[in-house]
Structures are given as structure tokens and as C-alpha cells.
Amino acid sequence: MANETHALNERAQLLLKTLVERYIADGQPVGSRALSKYSGLDLSPASIRNVMADLEDMGFIASPHTSAGRVPTPRGYRFFVDTLLTVKPLDRVEINQLEGQLQVENTQKLVASASHVLSEITRFAGVVVTPRRSAGFRHIEFLRLSEKRLLLILVTAEGDVQNRIIQTEKAYTPSELVEASNMLNQNFAGCTFEEIRRRLQSELKQLREDMSQLMAAALAAGDQAVSESAEDVVISGEVNLLGINDLSSNMTKLRELFNLFEHRTTLLQLLDVSSRAQGVQIFIGGEAGLTPLDECSVVTAPYEVDGKIVGTVGVIGPTRMAYERVIPIVDITAKLLSSALTQR
Amino acid sequence: MANETHALNERAQLLLKTLVERYIADGQPVGSRALSKYSGLDLSPASIRNVMADLEDMGFIASPHTSAGRVPTPRGYRFFVDTLLTVKPLDRVEINQLEGQLQVENTQKLVASASHVLSEITRFAGVVVTPRRSAGFRHIEFLRLSEKRLLLILVTAEGDVQNRIIQTEKAYTPSELVEASNMLNQNFAGCTFEEIRRRLQSELKQLREDMSQLMAAALAAGDQAVSESAEDVVISGEVNLLGINDLSSNMTKLRELFNLFEHRTTLLQLLDVSSRAQGVQIFIGGEAGLTPLDECSVVTAPYEVDGKIVGTVGVIGPTRMAYERVIPIVDITAKLLSSALTQR
DNA sequence: CTCAGCACTCTCTGCATCAGAGCGCCAATG
């Protein structure tokens, strides 16, 4: 008996597995009778109770109260997903369905549709961390809107388009604007704004003053545009979580959860962790130390461009979720996103 | 008595007013005793009960059950906001606060921040219908991303930037792309894509074939980009509604409501109505025929560019909301948005 | 090691009760 505090024998593992599976299916605490029926082990409830007591001692399961069955603890879930779970890969049909719903017109749409399709197909909340961009630019363009208002259009190295309106002190002529953008495009395409700043520093004095002002404005705006759009997280299908009984019974918890969704930064930190490792990662319950996520699990996978990890996709749902289904979905979505982005 | 079925005498109006006010403040059905205390009318509860019975007959108030006080019906709210309500304008400080939170860098940000600030300040959900755009364009640009992939950048007449990636059959050289965009910019700036299509029809054959293909692609993409971005509604602060007791007690209703938020089209129809009239409009309870909004009111105001209505801002909250506060907030936000957009 | 049996505990449901709130009606009043 004593050595069982460290390792689980095969029978205990099987029982834990069926217990978790049944609990995920039913949402009801599962008792010894049910377990004896569904484990396939041909043991009486009484014997199973012994094993369950051990599992409880080891912290894998717990009972809400004396006369209810047992439910998995976070630790129980952890063991389940790490060593007991068998995921079945998606069939071709589902992959095609996923792929068909991704909108590849531009990066924003791609990211938004990825998040949306994740939520649609899992019926939980889908999240995508927008791809990290390099600070470099590919193309820049000034456009005169009115007397002293310019529209700055910036195409990043990855082919994303950003734009912002700049107030200028002096009124530039269209040809001055063309001149400025030509100079930037021809000399500095591919550089980061930091580099441009350095290299311009020396030349800046030689330029006509109005032109140098324009450059400075462009640099400032470019810097800001790049840093601002640094990283963000797109969430969709939060509504789905309202329908989950495990969560919606606890109104206060539910509100905390939705507040978390609004304060993106906190969520971002959690998701960023996932982009350090490869492949699917699973955060269970409050493991991450985030109380609002107590009853939730987060399944994430990083996606990449040209072999470099640039962001994360994932699903947020109740801890009691069908992991064997969600895991491959997240996995494939990350891969689809990677390949869609790499094509650029 | 009989003539009172049509008009409310002054006393009944005052009582209805204080009843609605107290109910909005407390959320509790208000009884005759409370009304006699707060109306300032120095009438006994018994007398007030008579008036209340009349008000109930006329459908302005109703009682949830025999021994509770009365609550306003939608019709009661309607009468209240239409003829009893006295709104107090915002002070300068609050207006400045509102104005300070609008981000004017570009249209998307402006709209998003308007929606956000509405939700922040009212603690309900803020909605903004994105401005209708004319189909015309100001500037177009082709950018080569790779062998057969082009980035099309489109600046609309209003100064918004759209972009999309186009797959081409043939590989164009940078100079061909410049040539194409120059041609479009110089000949057709300001035209709608429909006009361009017509005017190009005749000339298209005279162009080199590759160029005409490029034009066709640009037109198609432009058309789509314009039509797609037609109208949308931006919502923020839905979370706030979770905290409202009137709504969150009814889980199913709450879910219907959030579903409505996801299916933007339905919501859009409702909000579009508001852009037909000038000034603040108020939709109460299920008046609009939308069951999910049964317990909600929508306060909207249209905003304009150069004197033409192009969209709607609004707040969605419980029917039991402090209208005298929300109305001026929505009003001012619409005006601020109008002026921010008109400056372009 | 397995298992049947038994006592125990805890939840959930229905039922009855009781106080509180508020109304409608009526008769008295100035």
C-alpha cells in the first residue's frame, strides 16, 4: 500500500481514467457503483471504493460532500491529460471544414476567423494572439487628406497594413510627399525604424528642413504604429461559456471570467507562456494562478511563420471539457494558421 | 373618472413620475406607502392606492403579484421618458472626459473608442454602427508581396484604409504595378468602382491584356472591399450587463441577449431605424419586437459627417436605467463623433 | 484480495407554518 502513494498501479489508472471520462460526459460526481459498471473491470463497488479512497488520499479525486460520488481534482485532470488521455486525430472532413472557414484576405481577418472557427467548432471561447511583427517596414506612403493632415500608410515586412492620420505644422505639396516616401522606400525598405533613425541622424541636417520634419513625423508615427500593434488577443464565442452549466451557476465567477477577457493584458501573459514550448499545451483550473480561471482549462498551441513562433491560438472552456476532441482541433488550427501566414 | 382613461391629470402624472423614479433607483416594486412618502403630495396611502389602481387600468403600471408594490410597464416607461423626464445636461468636466477618451488616429479606433467610452461611463453596453462609406476611392496602390501575390491598398474618400491580398495569374513587375496604380489614381480618383467599370469597359480592350487583367482584379477586389465593409456594429462592455440584476437573474434571457450581440445583422436593423430621425431616440423593452431585448432599453443617437447622417451610437442597458443620465451622454457622444469625423 | 452487508452522513424535495408587505374595499369624515 505504502508504495502506492508514489505510483498508480494499472488498475487505479484505469479507474481514474474512466472516472474522469464519465465525469466529463455527465457532469455528475461518479460513485463506486457507476464506476464498477463502466470500468469493464468486473469488480464490485466495494472493492472499487477502496481504490477510490486511495485516489482521494493521493489528491486525484475529491468528493463534494459525504454522500456524493467523486470528481477529479485539478491534479486528477492533470494526470489524466498527461498520461491517460488518448486523442483521436481529426478526419479529413473536419480539417477541410476548418480550413474552409479561414479567411485569408488579410492578417486581421485571418486571425479573427481563426478565433471564430475555434469557438464555433468547440462551442467554447476561441482565442488567438495576433502575430508578433518585426519592427521593419516594406513600404510607406504619405497621402494628403487636407491642408495639414496627412494619412500615413505603412506596410510591414509581413504584409500587414497600418494607417494613421498625422497633423503637420506646414502644408506639404503632393510632390513633396511623393519625394519623401520615395526616399524612405528606396533607401530604407526592410529596416526597422530604429535603424532608420540612426542612419538618418547624420543625413538629417543635410535635408531641407521641411523634409526633415516630415521624416521625423513619419518615424515617430511608424514607431508608435509598430509598438502599439505589438501583440493583442482576439477572443470570440465568449457567449458559449454562458451556456456551460459548470460556469454559469456561479454568477460572480462568471463575471470575473468575463472581466478577464476585457483586460487583455493578463490573458496575454498566460497565452504567451504557451509560445515558449512547441505543440499543444494545457492549463488546468487555477494552475496558472489566475483565480477567474478556476473552473476553466485553456488549451493552446503556438503557430509560426517561416519556422519561427509568432503567436498562439487556443480554446478556453470549462475544465470539464472533451480534451480528446479539443486538443486536435487546436493543434490543426495552429498548423493551418501557420501555413496560411507563411504563404506571404 | 371615465375621461381619465384618456388623459392623466397632473396628480396622476406626478405619482407615475415618482413611482418610475423610485423604481429605477431601488429596483423594488414600490407600494402606496412609499409613494405617499416620496411624492411630496401629502396624500395618504389609501388615496394613492386609488390613483394607482387607475394607472394600472390604463396600463402604465403593473404588480408582479398581489402583495407587492407596482412596477412600470413598458408603456409606463414610454410615457415617462416622453413627457415626464427632465434631463440635466452634462457639465463641462464630463464632456471633456468623454472627449479625452476618443482616439482620433483613424476611423476604426475612433469608432471603437466611442463604443468603449460609452460603456465605461454608463456601465452598460456601448454600441456604434460604423460610418457608411461612399463607394468612391481616393487612392489605390498595388504592392508586390511575392511572385504572384499582390497587396491591394485602398484609401476611401473618407480617408479609411482597406487592404487585401490578391492572387494573380501572371507575375507582374513592380513597374507594371506602378503604371496600373498611376493610371487608376490619375484618371479615376473620386469615382465609384461602378463608374470606373463603366468607363473602363470601352478602353479595356485597347490596353495590353496583362494590364486589363490587373484592372479587372483591382475592380473586383475594390468592389468587394467596399461592399464588405458596408456597415457593422461595434459593441463593447457587454460584460457590464452581467452585473445587472434585472438581467442576470434570467440565465436564458441573458444568453439570448448575448446571442443577439453576436448576430450583428439583427441588431444592425434596429439601430438603423434610429438613423432616420434626428436626435436621441429610445427603444423600450420589447417595443421593437425583439424578444431578447425584453428587459432592455436602447438609447441611440445618429451621428453625421458634413451634415449627413452616416451612423448611430447608442447604449444598451436594462429598461430600469437612469435615462436622465444616459440620454445626454449618448447625445454628446454622437456630437463628438460627428465633429471628429467631419475634420477629415 | 475480494466482496456483501450495514450503519452513517449528507443532500434534496415536499410540506406546513408564519410573519411581512401591500392591496382592495368600505364606511366614516370634513
Place this chain on the structure above:
DNA sequence: CATTGGCGCTCTGATGCAGAGAGTGCTGAG
């Protein structure tokens, strides 16, 4: 004749209680 105090009625919400159901832990026998 509008106003008002009073009385009976009704409905809700809280409280207490008993019984059924579910599941456990333990014990002693095979």
C-alpha cells in the same frame, strides 16, 4: 365628494421538519 383610517384577503419568502435517495467507510467472511 374627495380623502382617509381600518379591516380582511392574498401572495411571497423564510424557516423548520421529515423522508427518500445516494454513496461512503468499515467490518467480517470467503
